[in-house]
Amino acid sequence: DVKVTQSSRYLVKRTGEKVFLECVQDMDHENMFWYRQDPGLGLRLIYFSYDVKMKEKGDIPEGYSVSREKKERFSLILESASTNQTSMYLCASSSGHPQETQYFGPGTRLLVL
Amino acid sequence: KQEVTQIPAALSVPEGENLVLNCSFTDSAIYNLQWFRQDPGKGLTSLLLIQSSQREQTSGRLNASLDKSSGRSTLYIAASQPGDSATYLCAVRPGMGRRALTFGSGTRLQVQP
Numbered sequence: 001d002v003k004v005t006q007s008s009r010y011l012v013k014r015t016g017e018k019v020f021l022e023c024v025q026d027m028d029h030e031n032m033f034w035y036r037q038d039p040g041l042g043l044r045l046i047y048f049s050y051d052v053k054m055k056e057k058g059d060i061p062e063g064y065s066v067s068r069e070k071k072e073r074f075s076l077i078l079e080s081a082s083t084n085q086t087s088m089y090l091c092a093s094s095s096g097h098p099q100e101t102q103y104f105g106p107g108t109r110l111l112v113l
Numbered sequence: 114k115q116e117v118t119q120i121p122a123a124l125s126v127p128e129g130e131n132l133v134l135n136c137s138f139t140d141s142a143i144y145n146l147q148w149f150r151q152d153p154g155k156g157l158t159s160l161l162l163i164q165s166s167q168r169e170q171t172s173g174r175l176n177a178s179l180d181k182s183s184g185r186s187t188l189y190i191a192a193s194q195p196g197d198s199a200t201y202l203c204a205v206r207p208g209m210g211r212r213a214l215t216f217g218s219g220t221r222l223q224v225q226p
Contacts, residue, residue, distance in 0.1 A: 090156055102147075
């Protein structure tokens with residue numbers, strides 16, 4: 001079974017802090033994604049990566065950056081956390097095969113005070 | 114820009130009832146469409162994936178249909194059970210060039226015992 005793990009289930013941070021969210025997948029997938037999920041808005045893509053050190057902006061990249069130094073690990077960085085970044089963050093991965101779905105981690109619920 | 118809409122936003126039914134969840138998308142040039150299930154506070158689990166050339170997919174009590182030309186998909190759940198209670202999300206992959214998914218905001222289903 002594909003496993004996607006996220007470093008924390010719950011995080012509480014203060015405004016202005018630098019926040020790291022880590023995601024690891026164990027299936028040698030090429031593609032990795034970060035989404036945020038907010039009530040009534042569904043999932044929105046923040047960034048995705050299609051290879052080591054390669055990244056592309058999604059629909060809402062402002063205030064975020066990412067790092068992919070190893071194929072299995074994709075990090076989301078909030079350079080200076082703000083209250084409007086309070087959300088559920090979901091990581092996903094997929095192979096390069098066009099018929100394969102995305103596999104999701106359990107999510108990190110982030111509260112910025 | 115692709116937009117995905119799911120109606121209704123919430124649904125409550127008695128156990129044993131057959132039900133239909135609806136998904137519509139604005140741009141018919143999609144590569145595939147997927148249905149996911151999300152339990153409260155958890156990540157997403159893929160239920161069914163329909164390629165753009167297909168009309169439907171079935172898995173157990175679930176059947177998903179796709180009418181690409183009209184921009185619609187339905188998820189049919191037969192003989193609903195309390196364990197089916199969850200949020201169901203529809204997502205489209207807009208095309209080969211974009212690997213990320215565009216999600217609807219989901220239908221929250223509650224099946225009453």
